[in-house]
Amino acid sequence: xxxxxxxxxxxxxFGVLARATELKKRLWFVLGALxxxxxxxxIPVPGIDPHVLQEIxxxxxxxxxxxxxxxxxxxxxRMTIFALAVMPYISSSIIMQxxxxxxxxxxxxxxxGEAGRRKINQWxxxxxxxxxxxxxxxxxxxxxxxxxxxxxxxxxxxxxxxFTATVTLVGGTLFLMWLGEQITQRGIGNGISxxxxxxxxxxxxxxxxxxxxxxxxxxxxxxFILLIIAVVLALIYFIVFxxxxxxxxxxQYPKRQIGNKLFGGENTHMPLKLNTSGVIPPIFASSxxxxxxxxxxxxxxxxxxxxxxxxxxxxxxxGQPVYIVLYVSLIIFFAFFYTSxxxxxxxxxxxxxxxxxxxxxxxxxxxTAEYLDxxxxxxxxxxxxxxxxxxxxxxxxxxxxAVPFQLxxxxxxxxxxxxMDFVSQVQSHLFAHQYEGLLKKARLxxxxx
Numbered sequence: 001x002x003x004x005x006x007x008x009x010x011x012x013x014f015g016v017l018a019r020a021t022e023l024k025k026r027l028w029f030v031l032g033a034l035x036x037x038x039x040x041x042x043i044p045v046p047g048i049d050p051h052v053l054q055e056i057x058x059x060x061x062x063x064x065x066x067x068x069x070x071x072x073x074x075x076x077x078r079m080t081i082f083a084l085a086v087m088p089y090i091s092s093s094i095i096m097q098x099x100x101x102x103x104x105x106x107x108x109x110x111x112x113g114e115a116g117r118r119k120i121n122q123w124x125x126x127x128x129x130x131x132x133x134x135x136x137x138x139x140x141x142x143x144x145x146x147x148x149x150x151x152x153x154x155x156x157x158x159x160x161x162x163f164t165a166t167v168t169l170v171g172g173t174l175f176l177m178w179l180g181e182q183i184t185q186r187g188i189g190n191g192i193s194x195x196x197x198x199x200x201x202x203x204x205x206x207x208x209x210x211x212x213x214x215x216x217x218x219x220x221x222x223x224f225i226l227l228i229i230a231v232v233l234a235l236i237y238f239i240v241f242x243x244x245x246x247x248x249x250x251x252q253y254p255k256r257q258i259g260n261k262l263f264g265g266e267n268t269h270m271p272l273k274l275n276t277s278g279v280i281p282p283i284f285a286s287s288x289x290x291x292x293x294x295x296x297x298x299x300x301x302x303x304x305x306x307x308x309x310x311x312x313x314x315x316x317x318x319g320q321p322v323y324i325v326l327y328v329s330l331i332i333f334f335a336f337f338y339t340s341x342x343x344x345x346x347x348x349x350x351x352x353x354x355x356x357x358x359x360x361x362x363x364x365x366x367x368t369a370e371y372l373d374x375x376x377x378x379x380x381x382x383x384x385x386x387x388x389x390x391x392x393x394x395x396x397x398x399x400x401x402a403v404p405f406q407l408x409x410x411x412x413x414x415x416x417x418x419x420m421d422f423v424s425q426v427q428s429h430l431f432a433h434q435y436e437g438l439l440k441k442a443r444l445x446x447x448x449x
Contacts, residue, residue: 023188023429030187033179034198040082040175041075041199045168047161048079048143052153056146070411071286073199074206081172083139084132085199086192089177090287092127094334096120097341128177129170136169137162188429189422193279197418200411235390235409239416242386245274247379249372251357270348272376275383277338279417282391282410284338285330289323328388335384345372387413 044050057069057077069076072085100106100120109116143165144157154161176195183191211228214220220228248269315322349369358364362371391409 023426026186026188026429027426030183030189030194033183033187033191034194037082037176037179037195037198038073038202040172041073041080041202042078043081045079045081045083045165047155047164049151049153049155050078052147052150053077053079053143055149056153070200070203071196074203075199079143081168082176084135084169084173086173086176086180086195087287088132088135088173089124089128089180089192090283091131092124094284094287095127096124098337101337101341125174125177128173132170132173133166136166139169140165188425189418193414193418194422196283196414200415231394232412235394235412236416239390239413240420242383243273243275243278243417243420246271247274247375248272249359249375251352252360253355253357272343272379273383274379275335275386276343276376276380277335277383277387278421279414280338281331281334281384281387282413284334285327286410288330289326324392328392331388331391332384335387336380339376339380339383343376345369345376348372 054077071087072083075082075085096106100110106120109119140162144152144154144161146153177192180191180195183189183194187194211220211225215222215225248271251268251270253266253268346369349365349372352358352368353364359368359371362368389409390413394409394412
């Protein structure tokens with residue numbers, strides 16, 4: 001018969017194994033969901049001639065259409081069911097976040113807890129349907145007027161095609177929205193970010209192949225290709241360094257006497273990241289610019305198409321001053337906006353005051369809130385400049401030398417940030433398992449004694 005100690009040790013080992021199995025299940029779920037997503041990027045919208053579409057896209061892949069295709073994992077160039085990707089959902093999320101700040105009733109609803117968040121999420125989904133329907137219908141109408149050397153891009157234009165194409169594109173976006181939520185709940189990491197990350201990474205081999213092909217044909221010289229590789233590696237190092245940068249504010253707690261013993265008096269720190277908003281500002285900025293230009297890009301080249309559409313796509317091409325100014329402005333705006341959403345200096349100062357904490361030399365309450373706001377504003381400004389530099393600097397290479405979009409700053413920023421976040425969450429799961437194991441070992445030793 002096994003002893004009590006042996007039975008406890010066996011139960012401990014079984015618990016560790018069960019927790020490891022749970023982590024494996026989460027990882028396998030993420031992998032399976034992303035495979036489903038990649039399969040969907042190859043299922044075409046009904047009624048499209050793929051050969052003509054490839055010919056049309058090859059002539060219009062510069063500018064914002066190339067950016068859309070990068071974020072959709074190549075689904076746009078193939079006009080598949082996931083051509084809109086998660087951009088309508090992101091646009092709807094932006095609108096709802098702005099409204100929760102501007103509308104008092106929505107702000108109060110957000111503070112209600114889980115019930116309020118569920119209502120806001122539901123309205124975000126409704127907004128996604130509306131935006132996806134508008135974009136899907138615009139793309140369907142635009143495709144009807146496009147043709148290549150071998151004929152029209154749409155096999156049988158008409159109302160039925162517009163209806164089926166719109167329903168297919170809206171359904172694809174809603175499925176990706178649902179899939180992203182499932183990854184977040186049942187997997188590891190943020191589902192929407194992982195979907196965008198997968199789309200970019202899946203096209204990296206093709207992007208590298210195109211870059212080397214440009215070198216083989218003599219369009220790019222070998223030293224310049226080596227320079228591109230060096231710039232990419234330097235950007236990755238710079239992104240990792242800046243994402244880990246933080247300002248540590250020392251928080252002090254006074255000593256308290258309870259009976260004959262003194263408690264407290266320890267110092268801790270409050271870490272404020274240089275880039276609190278992460279990859280949200282570039283994604284939000286891209287989504288805002290892509291919403292009208294997804295439609296404009298397909299319509300601008302049509303025979304007899306509106307002149308203003310052609311002008312829009314020309315001005316917002318990569319490397320153009322108007323595009324750069326708008327992109328930088330939107331990145332800076334969303335960096336400040338999203339930081340204000342996730343960090344409230346007044347609320348943080350109130351919590352510190354309630355718990356007896358204070359910053360040395362700063363009075364608790366309003367003075368602490370002003371100090372935190374001052375520090376956070378400076379950090380956010382530097383973080384916004386860093387994001388703008390990383391996202392815009394490679395655009396000059398893209399505009400002048402036709403470097404693939406996956407090698408641009410926005411793609412690298414998303415890939416590096418999502419990778420760091422995913423690895424961090426996996427490590428958190430592992431550390432939590434180890435910590436629980438150590439606690440059980442301590443209890444086991446206590447019982448053996």
